Amino acid sequence: xxxxxxxxxxxxxxxxxxxxxxxxxxxxxxxxxxxxxxxxxxxxxxxxxxxxxxxxxxxxxxxxxxxxxxxxxxxxxxxxxxxxxxxxxxxxxxxxxxxxxxxxxxxxxxxxxxxxxxxxxxxxxxxxxxxxxxxxxxxxxxxxxxxxxxxxxxxxxxxxxxxxxxxxxxxxxxxxxxxxxxxxxxxxxxxxxxxxxxxxxxxxxxxxxxxxxxxxxxxxxxxxxxxxxxxxxxxxxxxxxxxxxxxxxxxxxxxxxxxxxxxxxxxxxxxxxxxxxxxxxxxxxxxxxxxxxxxxxxxxxxxxxxxxxxxxxxxxxxxxxxxxxxxxxxxxxxxxxxxxxxxxxxxxxxxxxxxxxxxxxxxxxxxxxxxxxxxxxxxxxxxxxxxxxxxxxxxxxxxxxxxxxxxxxxxxxxxxxxxxxxxxxxxxxx
Amino acid sequence: xxxxxxxxxxxxxxxxxxxxxxxxxxxxxxxxxxxxxxxxxxxxxxxxxxxxxxxxxxxxxxxxxxxxxxxxxxxxxxxxxxxxxxxxxxxxxxxxxxxxxxxxxxxxxxxxxxxxxxxxxxxxxxxxxxxxxxxxxxxxxxxxxxxxxxxxxxxxxxxxxxxxxxxxxxxxxxxxxxxxxxxxxxxxxxxxxxxxxxxxxxxxxxxxxxxxxxxxxxxxxxxxxxxxxxxxxxxxxxxxxxxxxxxxxxxxxxxxxxxxxxxxxxxxxxxxxxxxxxxxxxxxxxxxxxxxxxxxxxxxxxxxxxxxxxxxxxxxxxxxxxxxxxxxxxxxxxxxxxxxxxxxxxxxxxxxxxxxxxxxxxxxxxxxxxxxxxxxxxxxxxxxxxxxxxxxxxxxxxxxxxxxxxxxxxxxxxxxxxxxxxxxxxxxxxxxxxxxxxxxxxxxxxxxxxxxxxxxxxxxxxxxxxxxxxxxxxxxxxxxxxxxxxxxxxxxxxxxxxxxxxxxxxxxxxxxxxxxxxxxxxxx
Numbered sequence: 001x002x003x004x005x006x007x008x009x010x011x012x013x014x015x016x017x018x019x020x021x022x023x024x025x026x027x028x029x030x031x032x033x034x035x036x037x038x039x040x041x042x043x044x045x046x047x048x049x050x051x052x053x054x055x056x057x058x059x060x061x062x063x064x065x066x067x068x069x070x071x072x073x074x075x076x077x078x079x080x081x082x083x084x085x086x087x088x089x090x091x092x093x094x095x096x097x098x099x100x101x102x103x104x105x106x107x108x109x110x111x112x113x114x115x116x117x118x119x120x121x122x123x124x125x126x127x128x129x130x131x132x133x134x135x136x137x138x139x140x141x142x143x144x145x146x147x148x149x150x151x152x153x154x155x156x157x158x159x160x161x162x163x164x165x166x167x168x169x170x171x172x173x174x175x176x177x178x179x180x181x182x183x184x185x186x187x188x189x190x191x192x193x194x195x196x197x198x199x200x201x202x203x204x205x206x207x208x209x210x211x212x213x214x215x216x217x218x219x220x221x222x223x224x225x226x227x228x229x230x231x232x233x234x235x236x237x238x239x240x241x242x243x244x245x246x247x248x249x250x251x252x253x254x255x256x257x258x259x260x261x262x263x264x265x266x267x268x269x270x271x272x273x274x275x276x277x278x279x280x281x282x283x284x285x286x287x288x289x290x291x292x293x294x295x296x297x298x299x300x301x302x303x304x305x306x307x308x309x310x311x312x313x314x315x316x317x318x319x320x321x322x323x324x325x326x327x328x329x330x331x332x333x334x335x336x337x338x339x340x341x342x343x344x345x346x347x348x349x350x351x352x353x354x355x356x357x358x359x360x361x362x363x364x365x366x367x368x369x370x371x372x373x374x375x376x377x378x379x380x381x382x383x384x385x386x387x388x389x390x391x392x393x394x395x396x397x398x399x400x401x402x403x404x405x406x407x408x409x410x411x412x413x414x415x416x417x418x419x420x421x422x423x424x425x426x427x428x429x430x
Numbered sequence: 431x432x433x434x435x436x437x438x439x440x441x442x443x444x445x446x447x448x449x450x451x452x453x454x455x456x457x458x459x460x461x462x463x464x465x466x467x468x469x470x471x472x473x474x475x476x477x478x479x480x481x482x483x484x485x486x487x488x489x490x491x492x493x494x495x496x497x498x499x500x501x502x503x504x505x506x507x508x509x510x511x512x513x514x515x516x517x518x519x520x521x522x523x524x525x526x527x528x529x530x531x532x533x534x535x536x537x538x539x540x541x542x543x544x545x546x547x548x549x550x551x552x553x554x555x556x557x558x559x560x561x562x563x564x565x566x567x568x569x570x571x572x573x574x575x576x577x578x579x580x581x582x583x584x585x586x587x588x589x590x591x592x593x594x595x596x597x598x599x600x601x602x603x604x605x606x607x608x609x610x611x612x613x614x615x616x617x618x619x620x621x622x623x624x625x626x627x628x629x630x631x632x633x634x635x636x637x638x639x640x641x642x643x644x645x646x647x648x649x650x651x652x653x654x655x656x657x658x659x660x661x662x663x664x665x666x667x668x669x670x671x672x673x674x675x676x677x678x679x680x681x682x683x684x685x686x687x688x689x690x691x692x693x694x695x696x697x698x699x700x701x702x703x704x705x706x707x708x709x710x711x712x713x714x715x716x717x718x719x720x721x722x723x724x725x726x727x728x729x730x731x732x733x734x735x736x737x738x739x740x741x742x743x744x745x746x747x748x749x750x751x752x753x754x755x756x757x758x759x760x761x762x763x764x765x766x767x768x769x770x771x772x773x774x775x776x777x778x779x780x781x782x783x784x785x786x787x788x789x790x791x792x793x794x795x796x797x798x799x800x801x802x803x804x805x806x807x808x809x810x811x812x813x814x815x816x817x818x819x820x821x822x823x824x825x826x827x828x829x830x831x832x833x834x835x836x837x838x839x840x841x842x843x844x845x846x847x848x849x850x851x852x853x854x855x856x857x858x859x860x861x862x863x864x865x866x867x868x869x870x871x872x873x874x875x876x877x878x879x880x881x882x883x884x885x886x887x888x889x890x891x892x893x894x895x896x897x898x899x900x901x902x903x904x905x906x907x908x909x910x911x912x913x914x915x916x917x918x919x920x921x922x923x924x925x926x927x928x929x930x931x932x933x934x935x936x937x938x939x940x941x942x943x944x945x946x947x948x949x950x951x952x953x954x
Contacts, residue, residue: 027506028489032465052431054525054554059440060468063476076435082555084431085529094431101433118463118526121492151465152492152526363513382470382482389480 019347019354021338026361029382030311030336032151033159034115035064039402040163041074043187046110046216049075050102051149052095052127053117074109076102080119091125092133099134099144109142111216113163116148143170143216155336157234157312157401160187164211167219168241171211174223182208182268183220183247185238186231189404190214195286196407199265202282205272211238222247227271229264231255231406233346234313236339253345255406256314256414257321258290263345286408293412294325300419302327307369309379310334310360311397318378318400318414320349326415330354331374334365376422393421436780436800438755438818442552442562443524444469445655449566450520451483451603452631456570457516459507461499461527461534464489476821477604486510490527500532507538511545518573518636519543520566522550546573546636558778560654560730561758563602567631568658574639576666594693595625596672597645597663600656601632606733606817608632610830611651615676618833619649622686622700624693643667647692651675651832654730654756677736678744679706679837705834708841712745720845724923726751726792728775728783728801729816731759733831735766737796737815740840742770751775751790753783780804791922794848799823811847815840903932905940912942927952 034057037049051057058077078098083089095114103109112134114127127146134144147162148154154162164185174181182205184196193210200208209220226247230239233254243249252267253260262283269279306328308315315335322328330350334357340347350356357365369377370390377387377394384394395418405414443460450458451473460466467487473479488506490499507521521534535549548569552562598615601608609632616626627645628638642648648663650656650673660671670692676685683701690697704710711717725747727737731754741747753775754763760776767774775786784804787795795805795812799820805812814823815831830836905913916924924945931948932940 026489027467027487028464029467029470030464031468032463034465035468055434055437055439055441055558056443056466056525056554058434058437059444060465062436063468063472073435076433077437078431079434080431080555082553085555089431091431098431098433118465119529122495122526122529150492151463152490152495155464363509380471381475382467383474385474385478386480386482 019350019352019356021356021358024357024359024361024364026364028155028336028360029309029362029380030360031064031156031380032060032118033149033154033156033162034060034117034151035156036149036159036163037061037075037115038064040160040187040212043214044111044212044216045074045214046108047074047113048102048106048109048111049113049115050099051075051077051115051117052120052125053077053080053115054119055079057117057119074106080123085123091123092130095125095130096134096137099138103138103142112138112142112144113166114144114146115159115163116146116150118150118152121148121150121152145170155313157232157314158237158337160232161235161237164235164238165241167212168222168238168245171219171222171245173245174221174225178221178223178225179207180225180227180272181221182206182272183211183222183226183228183242184208184231185211185228185235185242187212188231188406192404192406192410195409199282199286200268203265203269203272203274203279205268205274227268229268230342232314233317233339233342234337236342239342251345253320253349254317256317257325257411258287258294258408259325260317260321261290261406261408261411262287283408290408290411294415297412297415297419298326300422301415303329304375304422305329305331305372306376306378306418307331307372307374308333308335309365309369309377309383309397310336310357311378311380312401313337313339314397314400315378316343316350316356317346319354320346321414322418323351323354324349325411326418328376328418331372332357332365332368334360336360376418378418393425395421432779434779438778438780438798438800439559440469440472441525441554442557442559442565443522443550443554444472445559445562445564446520446522446550446552446566447473447483447485448559448563448602448604449570449631449655450485451479452601452633453570454633454635455517456484456520456636457510457514457518458483458485458520458522459503459510459534459538460485460487460522460524461503461506461530461532462487462489462524463491463526466524466526472604476819477824478821479603483603484514484516488527495530499527499530500537503532503534504537504541507541507543511541511543516545518545518570519547520550520570521547522552523554525554528554548573560756563655564658567600567602567655568662570631570636571639571642571659572662574636575642575663578640578643593623593625594647594695595627595645596689597627597642597648597669598629599648599650599660600652600654601629602652602655603632604817604819605632605652605655606815606819606823607829607831608652610828611832611836613828614830614833614835615649615651618676618682618686618700619689622689622697623695624689643669645669647672647689649673649689652730653732654759675732675736676832677733677836678740678840679708679834680739680743681736682706682833682837706837708744708837711841717745717845720848721746723747723794723848724750724790724792725794725796726787726790726801727815728753728755728795728797730754731756731763733816735763737840738766738770740837741796741844744837745841745844747794750792751786753777753786791926793920793923794844796844811849813844813847903929903938903940903944909940909942909945912945924949 041049084091114131116127131144131146145166147166149159222245224246227250228247229250250267252264255261255264315333319330319333332355338358377392378397384396387394404410450456473483486506488503521538538547601612628642648660648669648671650660653673663669672688674685676682686697686700725741727734734754738749738752742749749770752767755778764774780800795801795810796815798816798818802812829839928945928948
């Protein structure tokens with residue numbers, strides 16, 4: 001492949017512009033990485049997620065998933081009890097027994113993730129050895145991997161990153177003679193994957209693989225001819241693991257809104273030397289449809305003052321989308337962590353004075369929010385109703401993780417998620 | 431290590447949060463990693479509370495473990511005190527922090543705050559939510575009521591001019607209808623001339639807890655949460671306690687009579703009028719179809735035991751299963767089960783409950799949100815009677831479970847999911863009708879017309895577990911066809927009865943004759 005990918009620079013913006021990023025430490029109000037299981041178990045349909053943790057972990061998953069309980073979930077918890085802690089029972093024997101019970105009950109499971117938690121990290125239960133041991137026991141029917149979703153090491157969407165990174169060493173190597181291939185990294189709704197596949201096909205880009213795959217036995221191959229796009233901004237560990245296998249990251253803004261999606265697709269098109277005319281032809285109709293859909297919400301959102309509490313690490317790309325395509329005024333953009341390198345193209349698109357805050361001190365942030373009296377507060381489930389009761393208008397951020405929001409066809413839906421709370425406020429008379 | 435898919439109770443610090451959130455001017459500093467902050471959404475989303483729970487989390491991270499998590503904890507306590515100015519502070523650890531052995535109580539005391547600081551030692555790997563709530567409430571009551579002017583350790587003789595006073599204990603945040611039960615029970619007490627002294631923990635301040643001793647007796651609405659504190663109050667102030675929950679018409683009458691005996695007042699004002707519609711609704715002819723319906727009951731001990739009484743004696747159901755996840759109250763549940771000639775199921779493993787329901791094939795399940803999902807899966811009607819709860823269990827309307835109005839609510843909410851009497855008959859008579867067709871849910875529920883196959887819905891591991899020893903008989907084609915003519919909601923029972931009838935008689939092939947022999951044998 002002769003084309004070289006260049007960092008995407010939008011018209012009229014210099015990549016060197018860097019807003020000051022402020023830091024804060026204190027009480028955080030963010031889910032831990034276990035929460036990712038709630039959507040990952042729906043994406044990989046033959047996988048089971050077994051958290052090795054406490055009753056609190058089980059209760060978290062149940063509560064976070066409470067809005068969408070299924071008859072029998074493909075996740076569960078091996079609850080550590082005092083016998084395990086007192087050394088009366090060998091924790092490894094206990095874990096083997098729990099896994100044996102589980103796999104006997106669920107013969108359809110092909111991939112089992114042992115998911116580390118805060119207590120399993122603190123008592124230093126070695127899940128990598130457990131995974132190797134159990135893999136040997138249950139091969140070839142079931143593969144056993146492990147990752148940590150613990151809240152002392154990961155925050156919310158980091159759980160997906162850790163999970164996907166654990167899949168990378170097991171991806172098959174691409175053949176030496178392989179042609180360049182494109183890998184899309186990040187759990188996307190099936191319908192969005194299919195839309196992207198059609199766009200890439202129209203540009204002549206392929207083969208296209210997805211990580212995570214829908215079935216654990218359809219793992220994409222990886223190697224020096226692999227180019228990958230990140231569909232989510234929080235996948236740094238997975239990206240590094242892929243780079244470690246020779247794959248190359250195509251730096252780009254994330255595919256939110258018409259502009260973001262075009263820039264993201266163009267990164268691939270540039271790598272494949274797609275003729276600009278062909279790129280336009282492939283994307284024009286969809287992009288116009290997206291812009292048309294956004295225009296309807298612009299009237300509602302333009303000039304509105306928006307405040308982001310840190311939650312999913314989607315905050316910076318979404319703030320860019322709201323500012324550039326819907327004309328909102330950004331009051332504060334809080335994010336739990338900011339991976340500078342993966343966000344460079346996003347930050348280049350934001351205004352110089354955008355107040356990005358990394359980390360959290362909940363009470364001080366609430367003070368700033370109350371003082372600013374924004375028109376819309378994007379925040380987690382624990383804060384939304386109390387802020388509504390104080391008279392603010394909120395958008396719960398978890399919906400941004402559970403709803404199809406990527407790509408052209410979802411751009412209008414994404415704008416609608418922000419517009420609806422404002423519309424509701426206008427409508428309600430009591 | 432126990433494999434768990436869903437849990438009935440959260441960890442004990444959630445119980446402590448339920449007490450702190452229920453009260454005013456109490457703050458809880460919890461040594462916990464950031465993931466534990468999910469607990470706020472239980473209150474703000476599920477219960478739709480308008481305020482954040484009064485809880486500060488230290489949210490320590492891996493990098494703090496090497497340095498000083500104790501200092502982090504003290505900083506959080508100091509900051510929380512300065513910002514919220516509570517009248518009492520609860521301090522403790524969640525599961526992860528308890529492994530660090532930081533001693534929150536000692537650390538907080540060392541700060542010398544000018545308010546009572548109550549350390550909570552809640553063993554996270556051993557105990558659960560209700561126990562945590564009971565322990566927290568007890569600690570608070572002891573802290574504020576000890577040494578206050580009470581009844582001098584003697585039961586008080588009611589003076590004729592003074593209305594007897596009681597405390598209502600046990601209602602918390604995130605309780606199953608606690609909000610409405612408290613209101614209903616207070617109304618009931620007012621009708622018989624009993625004054626409510628303090629309601630706690632729900633809505634109480636620390637100062638209110640200091641007035642607990644001024645009551646003549648205590649009403650423990652939810653023994654799982656209020657009994658520990660009430661037992662201490664009995665020892666400290668000699669306050670007798672009424673712990674028969676007024677759930678159902680009979681239990682409410684007993685409740686009123688017990689209070690009348692305690693206080694010497696006349697129960698008739700509350701009992702004589704047509705206080706509840708349940709007795710007449712159960713006697714009205716339409717309710718004939720309720721008689722003998724097989725019901726499976728599971729929940730916390732108080733609600734499960736009370737529901738069994740209402741089901742059996744006030745609606746005429748047959749209780750075929752009764753169980754609870756409240757291990758602390760296992761004896762009470764076992765005693766109750768014996769009244770219905772069944773063995774109580776005491777477990778916190780939802781898979782065991784699912785297996786029991788699948789094997790018993792009841793016609794109605796009364797349970798928690800967990801049983802609601804099991805029942806949905808098995809195609810059995812269900813009503814929720816107990817925590818754990820869901821956002822649906824906090825209705826906008828007034829909907830108590832206790833007292834006479836509560837009994838009306840029980841009648842409606844348990845009967846509503848069932849097939850109406852005449853509809854059930856029509857289904858039996860005209861099985862091929864496209865609207866009344868086999869497997870279709872009750873028409874008044876408006877659910878999509880999707881046939882439910884109970885047998886197919888039973889998980890393999892459960893379906894394959896034989897209920898009794900002996901070789902299983904096989905069904906001949908004609909008998910199988912005849913079985914299909916039996917309405918789906920009783921087909922499981924018919925199949926099970928016929929098979930056990932065949933097994934006992936050593937019949938190896940079940941024919942149409944065997945089916946009807948079994949029917950005659952089991953009909954009463």
